[in-house]
Amino acid sequence: MNRFQHDEIFSEAPISVRTGPGALKLMTLMLGDALPEDKLASIVDCLPQDEQRERQRRLHHLLDSGYGSCLLARPDVAELVDSALQSFNGRQFELVSWVLMPSHIHILAGANCGYRMEQVLLALMGWTEEKLEEQLGIEGRIWSRQYREQVIRDEEHMFAAIDFIHSDPVRSGLCIEAEDWEYSSASGLDIRRVVSVVDALLEDQAG
Known part of the structure; x- marks a missing residue:
């Protein structure tokens, strides 16, 4: 059984692997109106920092609740953003796994040599x-x-992150099977490529 629960994926546990430009990272990009300030403040104010797991659970629920414009629910917008991800893939970063949700995106990727993920x-x-x-x-x-x-700290964490990404539309009630969601890597994930990409990122980091 994988030791990482979905609400622990973004935990603040000590990082034991590389943290430089080539690090494999799970990232969430949000629309500007995805998290209403009053509701976000209530989570932060009500829960102390040491209750990180419950904070993450509530934050994930808030993101998946569909606040704001949810522009990414529009097929034309989603297709444009999807196209951008694929355009950047193999150049600025190596995209391992991803999903587009109505108000946010989850990405598992590592910046290629010469790039920093923040800049990308x-x-x-x-x-x-x-x-x-x-x-x-x-x-x-x-x-x-x-x-x-x-x-991402290790291989187990990586596969837990992939599962977290692909199952988000299912958790949100947008589809029954992860593979049914159009804007996701779930239906086309190539494990051999995942291993190859991670090995390449490690090699770049070591160089």
Whole structure:
């Protein structure tokens, strides 16, 4: 049995692996209106820092509740963002697993040599915002510049993160099987490629 529960994926446990540019990370990018300030404040104010697991559980539930514009539920927006992810994949970063939800994205990826993940994510957000305005007339910033990340500590943590990502639409009631969700890597995950990508990231980091 995997020791990581879904509400522990973003835990603050000590990191025992690399944390540099080539680190494999689980990241959540959110729309700017995905987390209402009053509800987010209630979670932070009511729960002390040492109750990290319960904080994460409530935060995940809040994200999946569909607050805000949920622009990513629009097929035209989702397709554009999906296209951006695939365009960045193999260049700025190596994308292992991902899912687009109505108000947020979960990504498991590692920055390629010469890139830092923070820069890659900012570029991704800026590029998608520019294209959304050009192609769909959606103006302004749609993404929160504050994103959540967790460095993957070991192989077990990595596979738990993949399961967490792929099962998010199921947990939210958007589909019955993870493979049914169109904007996800669930139906096409290649385990051999995952291992190859992780090995390459390790090699880059060691170099």
